[in-house]
Amino acid sequence: MERASPAPDDAPAREAAPARSRDPRKAEFETNKLRKRLRRLVGQAIADYAMIGQGDRVMVCLSGGKDSYGLLDILLTLKDAAPVQFDVIAVNLDQKQPGFPADVLPRYLAERGVPYRIEEQDTYSVVRRVIPEGGTMCSLCSRLRRGVLYRVAQEVGATKIALGHHRDDLMATFFLNLFFGGKLKTMPPKLLSDDGRNVVIRPLAYVRERDLARYAEAMAFPIIPCNLCGSQEHLQRKQVTAMLREWERRHPGRLDSIFSALSTVTPSHLLDRRLHDFAGVRATGAPDAEGDMAFDVDTSLEAAIERTVAAPGAITIAADQ
Secondary structure (H helix, E strand, C coil), X not given: CCCCCCCCCCCCHHHCCHHHCCCHHHHHHHHHXXXXXXXXXXXXXXXXXXXXXXXXXXXXXXXXXXXXXXXXXXXXXXXXXXXXXXXXEEEEEXXXXXXXXXXXXXXXXXXXXXXXXXXECCHHHHHHHHCCCCCCCHHHXXXXXXXXXXXXXXXXXXXXXXXXXXXXXXXXXXXXHHHHHCCCCCCCCEEECCCCCCEEECCCXXXXXXXXXXXXXXXXXXXXXXXXXXXCCCCHHHHXXXXXXXXXXXXXXXXXXXXXXXXXXXXXXXXXXXXXCHHHCCCCCCCCCCCCCCCCCCHHHHHHHHHHHHCCCCCCHXXXX
């Protein structure tokens, strides 16, 4: 779940939140520039993965956190300029957490003229009853929430379910699967839901979390913090996220390279027999652009390493040991 938080400390000083600027004109200029970049990145992701088509009804899952607010806002701005016609409906699952300000989202959505539905389901009590004190609540909470949202999507006639996961979420999930799950896997930008009845999309797949934090502050979204699992600081996801932020601080460009790798896969150079027919590999006598160079050095990889090491402020691997 999302929770209110300041922009990550890896954000450059020059990218301080526009709302804090002393010059209103400069703040407006920076906000407009940020909005254009977010629209471009979301539009690119939608086009790359064919997320939204003619006549789609997109259900935006609105939690009250910065990511889902940003997603809704950007989709609404794209809706009027998109080459295809689609509708947007916001859906919030009120999980009956104590102290949850139930009036905030309906008021915000009504003021913006956005069709919406508030679904009330006391999953909070279920999670508290089932998970022992100190246990990780995310897994059960997400399963309960998913089931409700799948049902609501059918009831409101949604053809796509849009979630607010961003680029940082995708990379953190990749490393969680790598470190703890033994899989090369992350959150895909588009997939079929496990009930087979819904298509789930993540239009923020190319967007950095720090940009969403800046945008939320600039737009003064009425953030609602999550007090159910958001305070569980021991979660492995938080530790992996901290690791990635430290990498970005010490090795600028490393995360860009990692993210690029997620969409540049060579199955024949991994070990999964389901993705590549290793048993069928035979010498053909014909050159293969993706063939292994056997005893040769991978020149493209060596060149990339040299560029990174030569970059100002770069830190070698040896220095980390």
